[in-house]
Amino acid sequence: MGVIPDFTFFPARSDTNTHPRHASLWMKGKRLPRITGHDMNATKSDSGAAVVQLVEGLLTRAVEQRASDVHFEPTDRSLLVRFRLDGLLHDIEELPKQIAENVIARLKVMAGLLTYRIDIPQEGALPTPHLAGKDDRAALDMRVATFPTIRGERAVVRVLYSGTGLNELEDLGFDPAMTDALRSAACRHAGMILVTGPAGAGKSTTLYAMARHVLTASPGRSIVALEDPVEQRVEGVTQIQIAPHGDLDYPRALRSILRQDPQVLLVGEVRDAHTASVIVEASLTGHLLLTTMHSGDPAEAVVRLLEMGIPPYQLVSMLSLVTSQRLVRTLCTACRRATDRSNEPYAHVGCEACHGTGYFGRTAIGQSFSMDASARAAVLDHASADALRELNAKQSPGLLDNAERLVRDGITDADEIRRVLGQSIT
Numbered sequence: 001m002g003v004i005p006d007f008t009f010f011p012a013r014s015d016t017n018t019h020p021r022h023a024s025l026w027m028k029g030k031r032l033p034r035i036t037g038h039d040m041n042a043t044k045s046d047s048g049a050a051v052v053q054l055v056e057g058l059l060t061r062a063v064e065q066r067a068s069d070v071h072f073e074p075t076d077r078s079l080l081v082r083f084r085l086d087g088l089l090h091d092i093e094e095l096p097k098q099i100a101e102n103v104i105a106r107l108k109v110m111a112g113l114l115t116y117r118i119d120i121p122q123e124g125a126l127p128t129p130h131l132a133g134k135d136d137r138a139a140l141d142m143r144v145a146t147f148p149t150i151r152g153e154r155a156v157v158r159v160l161y162s163g164t165g166l167n168e169l170e171d172l173g174f175d176p177a178m179t180d181a182l183r184s185a186a187c188r189h190a191g192m193i194l195v196t197g198p199a200g201a202g203k204s205t206t207l208y209a210m211a212r213h214v215l216t217a218s219p220g221r222s223i224v225a226l227e228d229p230v231e232q233r234v235e236g237v238t239q240i241q242i243a244p245h246g247d248l249d250y251p252r253a254l255r256s257i258l259r260q261d262p263q264v265l266l267v268g269e270v271r272d273a274h275t276a277s278v279i280v281e282a283s284l285t286g287h288l289l290l291t292t293m294h295s296g297d298p299a300e301a302v303v304r305l306l307e308m309g310i311p312p313y314q315l316v317s318m319l320s321l322v323t324s325q326r327l328v329r330t331l332c333t334a335c336r337r338a339t340d341r342s343n344e345p346y347a348h349v350g351c352e353a354c355h356g357t358g359y360f361g362r363t364a365i366g367q368s369f370s371m372d373a374s375a376r377a378a379v380l381d382h383a384s385a386d387a388l389r390e391l392n393a394k395q396s397p398g399l400l401d402n403a404e405r406l407v408r409d410g411i412t413d414a415d416e417i418r419r420v421l422g423q424s425i426t
């Protein structure tokens with residue numbers, strides 16, 4: 001939640017799967033109108049219509065392939081089109097450089113952006129008539145963000161789906177201990193639950209699932225969510241779209257919402273000290289607060305909250321649970337290969353069904369840090385992140401323990417764990 005489509009987070013080349021053979025597998029889908037530089041010599045209206053068709057075809061295909069975003073990346077020779085699938089970017093098309101400007105301009109027209117301003121970042125919504133994914137996931141919303149680069153304008157279309165099937169806490173893939181910790185924390189009437197992880201780790205999905213749990217476990221509690229952007233519509237929750245650079249930023253919206261006294265507050269992300277201070281106020285005055293933070297692990301998140309100026313005595317009285325999570329790709333069952341290792345019964349291969357990657361879909365792994373008596377004492381004692389980490393390890397299984405379990409169960413393999421956690425399993 002609160003991640004602006006990849007302006008700052010653009011995976012390095014090594015993080016992406018860019019073998020040409022994958023691109024050719026992707027091409028077996030819907031045929032697109034072929035546009036070459038030569039076609040551009042045709043009449044202007046012909047090429048205009050072709051670009052309109054091309055952009056529409058690409059967006060339709062992105063939704064069909066359940067891509068979470070589509071990148072239009074200008075290079076020296078071309079406009080590279082990439083889909084993000086299960087968290088990783090895949091090259092889909094290389095469009096001729098001559099039509100790059102027209103393609104970006106078409107996206108801007110669709111979103112009602114200023115086509116003549118190619119020197120500033122712009123954001124807008126794309127209309128999404130009747131787009132539906134293969135697994136019954138309708139595209140809820142498409143947002144485009146453009147950005148000037150030295151090679152021309154770059155555009156990223158982010159696709160937000162409704163009905164991803166990940167509605168309840170039990171569906172997310174966490175181990176039972178983590179699910180229980182989240183469940184019981186959601187039943188509290190005050191305090192703060194902090195879900196952490198890097199960008200794209202599924203933090204908001206967890207927050208939504210918790211909100212749903214609150215609604216079913218204690219019906220009648222009023223829930224207000226402040227988000228940037230609103231990623232899913234949740235029945236029974238009042239959702240408010242935050243404009244971080246406009247008039248309705250997090251601290252301002254929070255203060256005004258608190259006057260209406262909701263019982264549960266869902267705040268997209270703690271980004272700065274100002275938001276943190278309003279959040280402290282809210283959770284100390286009898287509200288249950290669910291929020292996220294960009295952080296490596298629970299211990300680091302606790303230390304960062306302290307660095308944002310929250311006094312330790314306030315932190316320990318408001319914070320009840322800190323979790324950390326990652327998303328790992330699950331093995332494609334159509335092509336996974338059996339090994340002779342008992343701690344890793346299957347490894348990835350790659351087939352047409354999984355676009356040559358060897359993986360299909362994702363699941364979550366998590367770690368929870370409950371603010372029990374010893375954790376509270378450590379925070380009051382100004383313990384270091386390492387000391388908190390040690391305490392956390394005694395309390396509950398870590399990310400690597402949970403990752404090992406998934407590999408042992410044949411759900412994913414060691415290569416994927418190494419990619420996500422940067423650690424090898426033993």
Ligand SMILES: [Zn+2]
Pocket residue numbers: 332333334335336349350351352353354355356358359
């Ligand atoms: Zn496969």
